[in-house]
Amino acid sequence: EAGVTQFPSHSVIEKGQTVTLRCDPISGHDNLYWYRRVMGKEIKFLLHFVKESKQDESGMPNNRFLAERTGGTYSTLKVQPAELEDSGVYFCASSQEYLAGGPHSYNEQFFGPGTRLTVL
Amino acid sequence: KQEVTQIPAALSVPEGENLVLNCSFTDSAIYNLQWFRQDPGKGLTSLLLIQSSQREQTSGRLNASLDKSSGRSTLYIAASQPGDSATYLCAVSLIKAAGNKLTFGGGTRVLVKP
Numbered sequence: 001e002a003g004v005t006q007f008p009s010h011s012v013i014e015k016g017q018t019v020t021l022r023c024d025p026i027s028g029h030d031n032l033y034w035y036r037r038v039m040g041k042e043i044k045f046l047l048h049f050v051k052e053s054k055q056d057e058s059g060m061p062n063n064r065f066l067a068e069r070t071g072g073t074y075s076t077l078k079v080q081p082a083e084l085e086d087s088g089v090y091f092c093a094s095s096q097e098y099l100a101g102g103p104h105s106y107n108e109q110f111f112g113p114g115t116r117l118t119v120l
Numbered sequence: 121k122q123e124v125t126q127i128p129a130a131l132s133v134p135e136g137e138n139l140v141l142n143c144s145f146t147d148s149a150i151y152n153l154q155w156f157r158q159d160p161g162k163g164l165t166s167l168l169l170i171q172s173s174q175r176e177q178t179s180g181r182l183n184a185s186l187d188k189s190s191g192r193s194t195l196y197i198a199a200s201q202p203g204d205s206a207t208y209l210c211a212v213s214l215i216k217a218a219g220n221k222l223t224f225g226g227g228t229r230v231l232v233k234p
Contacts, residue, residue, distance in 0.1 A: 004163075033221065042124075043209070043224040056219045091163065095220070107152065107213070107220045113163035 002026065004112035006092050012118045018080040021115045025074070025094030032075050033095075033109065034067060038088035046090075049075060061086075082119045089114045122147045124212055126225035134233050139197035141228045143210035148188050151220060155184055155195050156209040158227070164209065168195070200232045 005024045013019050025032045034046040046065070047057040051072035060067070064083070069075040079086055093109040123146045133139060143153070152171050156164040168177045168184045170193065176185045181198040197204055207229045211222035 031220070035222070035224075042226050043211075043222075045221040045223070048219045048221055050219075056221060059221070093164075093222075108154065108166055108169045109220075109222060110166060111156070111164035 004092055004094050004110055006090075006112040006115050008115060009113065010116045010118075012120065013082055014120050015084055016081045018078065019082055019117060021077045021079075021090055021117070023075045023077070023092030023112060025092070026096070026110055029094035029096045029110075030072070031095040031097075031107070031109075032069060033093040034075070034077055035091045035093065036088050037091070038085070043091065046077075079117075082117075084119050087117055087119045089116050122150075122212060122214060122223045124210060124223050124225035126208075126210060126228050128228060129226065130229040130231075132231040132233065133200055135200060135202060137200055139195075139200050139204065139230060139232075141195040141197075141208050141210075141230070143193040143195070143225055145191045145193075145212050145223075147214065148191050149214060150188060150212045151214055153184075153186055153193050153210060153212045154222065155182075155193075156211065158207045158209060167208075200230075202232050202234050205230055205232050
């Protein structure tokens with residue numbers, strides 16, 4: 001079973017530019033989460049999709065961040081325009097509701113390798 | 121607001137010694153608690169998930185306990201090996217209606233010396 005994948009692995013951009021991060025969740029997972037860790041801080045929640053709908057976007061820092069999940073499959077997170085404080089590692093995670101007799105614990109989240117974003 | 125703390129921030133032990141990693145959280149109304157491992161430059165690998173109704177979970181040399189009333193979880197790693205060197209993170213989610221978003225601790229960086 002393929003895990004969560006993220007693209008790109010690294011991105012270096014200048015302040016004011018636009019960057020789009022992509023996440024492909026595990027196939028069949030309805031829940032998709034975005035998190036990020038900025039330098040020296042804990043990993044923080046950004047938002048949560050259930051299929052194509054935004055369930056909770058309370059962690060989005062401001063309106064420069066836009067997340068989409070068209071068709072309920074992969075998701076993109078766009079930062080426009082990027083600022084210096086947006087630098088950090090952006091993680092995506094996915095989870096599946098518990099199925100009786102299934103192999104996964106309820107709502108166990110599986111993480112991708114992250115995208116390291118550097119804004120100069 | 122839920123806060124998660126992990127102590128110590130770093131730990132160094134000789135190979136073969138048992139590891140004890142602590143996690144505390146301020147709001148006991150959790151839905152589940154998950155332990156992760158992160159290797160440098162890599163993503164998070166899920167190690168164990170404990171439901172709020174459970175007291176512990178075991179997987180191989182790993183055992184995690186949960187005391188919801190006191191807001192604590194402990195991860196035990198038996199007979200540590202150099203390959204166990206990594207950062208260990210704990211994260212809690214609140215009630216299911218909150219979408220199961222995770223609140224993370226700062227992690228414990230572990231070094232197992234051969």
